[in-house]
Amino acid sequence: MIKLEQYKIFNEAASTLSFSKAAKNLFISQSAVSQTIHALEKELNTQLFIRLNKGVTLTKEGMLLHKNITEALALITSVENELSHYNELLSGQLNIGAGDSICENYLIDLLKQFHHLYPTIKINVVNGTSIETVEHLKNGTIDLAFINLPYDDESLVLKECLTIHDIFISKKKDEHLYTYQEISKKNLILLEKSSNSRNYIDKYFAKHGILLKPEMELGAHHLLLEFTHANLGNACVVKEFSHDFLDKNKVYELKLKKPLPSRSIGYGYLKRRSLSQATLKFIELIDQFDKSI
Template sequence: MSVKLDLYKVFSIVGKNESFSKAAKELYMTQPAVSQAISQLERELDTRLFNRTPRGVTLTDAGRILFEYVNSAISLIDGAEEKLLEFKNLTAGELKIGVGDTISRYYLLPFLESFHGKYPNIRFRIINGTTKELCAILKTGQVDIAICNFPIEDSALTLRPCIEIEDIFVCGEKYKTLLKRPLTFEQLKKLPLIFLEETANSRVYVEEYILSQGIQITPEFELGSYDLLLEFARINLGIACVIREFSADYLDRGIVHEIKLEQPIPKRSIGVCHLKNVPLSPAATRFVGLMGKGD
């Protein structure tokens, strides 16, 4: 088919010029080579495509039918190549990102703003979900990349850590007496704890670590919004498990206070995931690079 496509291109140029010699000049070929190409196509199709005259050539009835289709096909191919070039140059296209609400608000937004400023013609499609959900839709091709809470154990994914984060516990004014000395996990479990819902990867990480130290905790409140964690702590409903980096405003303004632990929760990461054996699109590659720079 690739050989025949070249013959069709020659056929199209000859049809437009109604001349082998003019077509040869446009194609940077010799006239005998053009004539030979047309003869080969006629043999393969078992159809005469041109009437040869001393003044040039004209399309036969069969040639005119083929000419219309070939021209349309070549135009579509040329258009596709132009679109591909736009895609490579990031002057067109779409970037599909999977991300949780919390990471989107507290971490991702500056990167979206920066990328859009550099490549305004790239459209964003943002799909929200938990880390588990995002890893699943990543494998179905619904998103190009996912920004998730680590750790993740999945051999099908490439994981690129971007920022280190730390899980801490915070309280409002009512519980400030707890700030006098670091708490043990045994002391912590007796307090009214506020966590995200049980499917949240960050909650699973904290609970599993505390359990590895021999302590099982049971939250009094389970919330679906990160903002509510901070607000519930602020109005003294309990001790909230939050991410230090995402709570800086509340901590700096003294709205909530960090409760020190004798054994701090080990730091973890937020990062980018993508399928290991599937090349990233140009837009996704550039976006991941931007996140890696942290600017």
């Protein structure tokens, strides 16, 4: 059976029309080149070279083989380089999915760092709720999903990357310590029920025998802040994503007698799907990043 290395030796000899030059260029002996060519001609049952006093020349069959082997080796080299580039992150694509608030308040800094380290990697971000993001993950649109935890799905590998705290806010400063029952009677503004964050809050209050009945349901976290600032109600928001409004006293946190427990944002990927080099490098960056903001 002819091996690729034999064709490489043949191709060098055919290019230089000299067994000695081919041997020198390949850092092997001239006898090794001669033996390889002889074995190749025997295997193909075809004479490839005409031996002359000074060097060699190709037969018609040799020229045909040389033309095709040159193209084949160029293709192999191209593929090897492409694979090397992927491994070295000189090319490729990072496909991730996340909600708007996670993108704005967490992912932007990570993506800036990643782009600085690997500027030739194309970054594609798909926006959606946690449920929608997992759907994108399963249909192959993205390779990595950022979702609100807890999230129960045995097909995913899930890892925490950021600790967050849910709070209730008001337009006006209020020193009263609220019970859960008292908060439930406020004019509430919550995210839509398609949101995993909303589901978490509903379930938590339900465990305490309280059914939340918001006056308004919105589709984006930043709207919760804007609507509260407009004095349209009291919203439940993520404290870590609300610093701009809280620090500027646009809204105020309503204190609870028993603060809501912290939860996490995490990233997930499918257990049975291999990850690209770009995705693996991005995960390395996530794991180095501070888990609180």
